[in-house]
Amino acid sequence: MLLPQRLDRETGVELMLELEGRTLQIMATVRWVGVSIPPRHEYPHGLAFHPLQPGERAHLDAFLLRLGKQVQRSYSRVPLELPVTVEGSGTTLLSGRTADIGEGGAQVMLPTTLPTGTVITLSFRASRGVVRVEATIRWVGGAQQEQGGSIFPHGCQFHSETAGKQLAADLYIEEFLRRARGETPA
Numbered sequence: 001m002l003l004p005q006r007l008d009r010e011t012g013v014e015l016m017l018e019l020e021g022r023t024l025q026i027m028a029t030v031r032w033v034g035v036s037i038p039p040r041h042e043y044p045h046g047l048a049f050h051p052l053q054p055g056e057r058a059h060l061d062a063f064l065l066r067l068g069k070q071v072q073r074s075y076s077r078v079p080l081e082l083p084v085t086v087e088g089s090g091t092t093l094l095s096g097r098t099a100d101i102g103e104g105g106a107q108v109m110l111p112t113t114l115p116t117g118t119v120i121t122l123s124f125r126a127s128r129g130v131v132r133v134e135a136t137i138r139w140v141g142g143a144q145q146e147q148g149g150s151i152f153p154h155g156c157q158f159h160s161e162t163a164g165k166q167l168a169a170d171l172y173i174e175e176f177l178r179r180a181r182g183e184t185p186a
Helices: 054-067 161-180
Strands: 012-019 022-033 043-049 077-079 083-088 094-102 105-110 119-126 129-140 144-146 149-158
Touching: 012 054, 022 054, 083 105, 105 129, 119 161, 129 161, 149 161
Parallel strands: none
Antiparallel strands: 012 022, 022 043, 077 094, 083 094, 083 119, 094 105, 105 149, 119 129, 129 149, 144 149
């Protein structure tokens, strides 16, 4: 959802959706907030809907189905926390971690924000050596507090679907085997 002002994460919101003559009142919580998008300088907000009443859910699903919309990602993501380094034109080498990864992209947590549209190289340590994949930052979320300070989620889209599939498979399998052996992440 795009808004002219930035809401804080975890803010509760009430949405009034007009769908084919019926108004649905939907409660949601802000999960992430992106950076201002020119030219109108609106802020993208990611929302998590609170549970809907069965009739409301059916009405919303039917409306979306008629529009031919899918309420899901193009690619699935797997929650996976791994160390990553990020480098790009005009940026210093940054250390961070993944929050999730899939064949189309990854969510990367970094100690600073990088602008949307920035082309970056993500580097991961794997048993076959350092694995690199190019990506573009598509969205940036608001600061999240952790023990060491603030971190910022970045949604990254891989440039090569093939490289993304291979990377996701390699890292997921490697992490699965590491956990099966009782090892902690590198």
